[in-house]
Amino acid sequence: MTRVHDMGGRFGDGPINPEPEDAAVFAEDWHGRALAVTLAAGFLGQWNIDVSRHARERLSPKDYAQFSYYEKWISGLADLLVEKGVLSLDDLRGVAVEHTHPLAARVLKADAVASALAKGGPADRLSNTAAQFKPGQTVRTLRPTANRLVDGGHTRLPIYATGATGRILRLHGSHVLPDSNAHGLGEAPEPLYAVVFQASELWAEPEHPADEVVLDLWQSYLEPA
Known part of the structure; x- marks a missing residue:
């Protein structure tokens, strides 16, 4: 089954207009914050990068087609936070009762960001599955x-x-x-x-x-x- 995100080369979606190379990293300030909160939430250890990608591609087709890139990111994150029990809908609405969150100790602090990002998230692993194909095949x-x-x-x-x-x-x-x-x-x-x-x-x-x-x-x- 494919989803609306899988649209490479599809007719009717209009031309691709790359941004100039000297464009700002983030077109709007909130884009940077959306990226930052998504990465910070990932460090809580409640999901992996593939779960996060799947959350974005599971957005409703109507929303996916209308949302900008970082609107997709923040919407997928909101869904994950609720699905994994990290936050409730009331938390997201700002009406929940104040309390110490059970994951508070895992919060990524500002002074640890640089070292945490420098470590990256390598996905290479040892495997018992032998390579079936060779270069040139x-x-x-x-x-x-x-x-x-x-x-x-x-x-x-x-x-x-x-x-x-x-x-x-x-x-x-x-x-x-x-x-x-x-x-x-x-x-x-x-x-x-x-x-x-x-x-x-x-x-x-x-x-x-x-x-x-x-x-x-x-x-x-x-x-x-």
């Missing part, structure tokens, strides 16, 4: 695009690459599988590859047919071509 993505573990669940295989034939560029090692990690099923690490596709393989009428698109795809998304 031709592969095909599975059809249809879907999470094979959870019906309608999160996946990083975009719909525009469904059934497309590409070439393994490199093996990144083994990484956490989002399809599992987003649904509390464990990290299930498996080999992750950079796969090269011709634009003409992905879209019927690409503006530049000779362009190449490189996608990072997990082994369970691929089959020999």
Whole structure:
């Protein structure tokens, strides 16, 4: 099952207008705050990055189409805070009774932000799953695009690459599988590859047919071509 966020190369969505390279990092002050509170909430340890991504793509199609980028972020965060029991709807409305929150000790303090962000969140892991493909090998993505573990669940295989034939560029090692990690099923690490596709393989009428698109795809998304 695909969702409204999976719209790459779709007709009718209008042109892409990249911002100039000298544009400010945040177009509005609240954008920076939205990013900051989302990252800070993540440090409470109640979800992982794949759960967070899935929360944003689960927004209603109407809201997703109308919201700006950071409106999607803050709306997905609000949903997660309530779903995971971190806050209640009354908390978000500002009418809850004041009390010491059970997660208060895990709050990311200002003086710890730089070191916490410097550590990052590496997703590479050891895995018992052997790499099936080698650089230069031709592969095909599975059809249809879907999470094979959870019906309608999160996946990083975009719909525009469904059934497309590409070439393994490199093996990144083994990484956490989002399809599992987003649904509390464990990290299930498996080999992750950079796969090269011709634009003409992905879209019927690409503006530049000779362009190449490189996608990072997990082994369970691929089959020999």
